[in-house]
Amino acid sequence: MKMYKLFVMSVLLMVVSCTIDKTNYEDELNTAVPEYYEFKEAAVVTKDEFKISIEALNGTFYQGYNEIRLKIINAQTNENISVSNVTFLPVITHPDGNRTSCPNRYNLEYKSAGHYYSGYSVFTDISNASANWKIEVNFTVNQKTYSVNKDISVREQINRNLNMTSFTGNDGEKYIIALISPQKPKVAENQLVAGIYKYNLPNGTGDSLPFSYAEVVGYTLQLDPRMPEPSMGNHSSPNNKDLIQGNNGLYYGVVNYTMTGNWTLNFILLNKNGKIIKGTKVSTDFTPGVQGAKSELFIDTLF
Structure with missing residues (x-):
């Protein structure tokens, strides 16, 4: 009888625990995931004509x-200009007056x-009283x-499907990984697109701001997606593919x-020689009731 009571109490505790986790999880899902596919004017300035x-x-x-689209037209006739x-x-x-840039395409393509x-820009901070973007x-x-x-x-x-992370690699270099797509994933296999960038230390000659970041070339971003909620047991999924660089520089x-x-x-980020820059393997154990462990390099998403 005593063992039966202990069993019932254990089941009740598990139900309550899962209910709490599930409730919080559902509250988060009530947040609408926006999708934007239309380009609109975000800033405008006039210079002479x-x-x-x-x-x-x-x-x-x-x-x-x-993603950035820049147009230059005649202010009086609205005609395109060469x-x-x-x-x-x-x-x-x-606040200290120091000026820095962010990953971006400096020379735009027509x-x-x-x-x-x-072009593109990976804005590293939001605008606030102590951070002014120009x-x-x-x-x-x-x-x-x-x-x-x-x-x-x-x-x-x-x-959150467009989150980003910045970190210092095992090589002492500073990196940024920014998610680009999908904006709104489906319950299916989704193409995952990301930009990976490395900070360039100023060389002391000329204006280094335009070249303060560079696209990382020839790296591999190993991927292991998991559901970390205690009720989900940190389970993964099949048929995922690591990120490799395309012809346009994105991964x-x-x-x-x-x-x-x-x-x-x-994630585990490998350089072109296969050396680990950042990231650790995640245990494959199924851990119901326990918050899932994460790699030292990760990005959280929600859809």
Whole structure:
């Protein structure tokens, strides 16, 4: 009889524990996951007869990876203008006056189909009283160079599928990994896209801000996705693929989400020689009732 009572009490404790975990988990899922696919004007500035319009998804700059589209037109006629050497530099000024940049494409690429200049910026901080972002743009028309700048606002990224992380690797270098896609995953195998960047120490010659970060070349980002909730037992999923670099510099892999909820993307970053830069293997043990262990390099997601 005593053993029976102990058994019943154990079952009740497990039910209560799982119910608490499940309730919190469902509360988090009530947060809508936004999807933005339309580019809108996020900032505009006029210089002489030129209008420079900077577009981003949803017309907003978010902390993390942002695709940038820049258009330069005649401010009076709204006609496209033939320009060259278009550069784009985001700069953040700190309370001590120190100016730093972030991973970005400095020399923009012209896309003739849309009549815009293409780039990206990985904003590392949100705008606040102690962090002021400014965009600096240079371009050339008829062999004359023009420079403009514009204060902008960078907002918090509420879509956890677009989270980012920064860390110092075992090689002593500073890195950033930023998730780019999918914005809203499906219960299926999803293409996972990320940018990986390394900080370049100033060399003491010239303006180092435009080149303060570089795209990491030839690395591998090993992937082990898991559901860390105690009620989920930190289980993983099959058919995931590590991220390798594509021709455009971004890293592509596959993450298989077998159900909606909280997921942790556990990573191990390897350099081109196969040496571990950061990350640790996660135990394959199923651990119901226990918060799942994570790699020392990870990004949490939710959908």
